[in-house]
Amino acid sequence: MSNRKPLEEQIKDAQADIDKKRERINKLISKQRKKERNERTNRLCTRAGLLESMLPDTKKLTDEEFGVFLKRTTANDFGRRILKEMLPPEVKKPDETEGNTANVKADDAVSENTQTAQNGGAIAVDNGGNNAGVIG
Helix, strand or coil: CCCCCCHHHHHHHHHHHHHHHHHHHHHHHHHHHHHHHHHHHHHHHHHHHHHHHHCHHHHHCCHHHHHHHHHHHCCCHHHHHHHHHHCCCCCCCCCCCCCCCCCCCCCCCCCHHHHHHHCCCEEEECCCCCEEEEEC
8 A cells, every 4th residue: 555645635635735835926016116116215315315415405396397407407318428428338228219310329438528517517408408518
């Protein structure tokens, strides 16, 4: 007489093990997502606090006005070029493709404006939201 369980019982046991592993995987995924949300929240608060400390008058702006401010001062070709120059070469946005003309191609050398801005110079912006030059 064999001590082995019947095949049907072995199948049920294996299915129960699979269900337990799926549940564990789901819990780990939930834990990972929560960790990522917490990290994002911390990053957003840190960066917003840094921006407010450097430009205290932004506290007076509504969310809509603040969005316009960011678009006009940073979300332009100049801001994208500076960001690309600051990022390591292997970092790319998920939507970057070879033929995408929306991507800004940075010059091989860091421009004089970028060097001045990185050294604390202020960037002047005209009413159209375009980079009008560097002050300082």
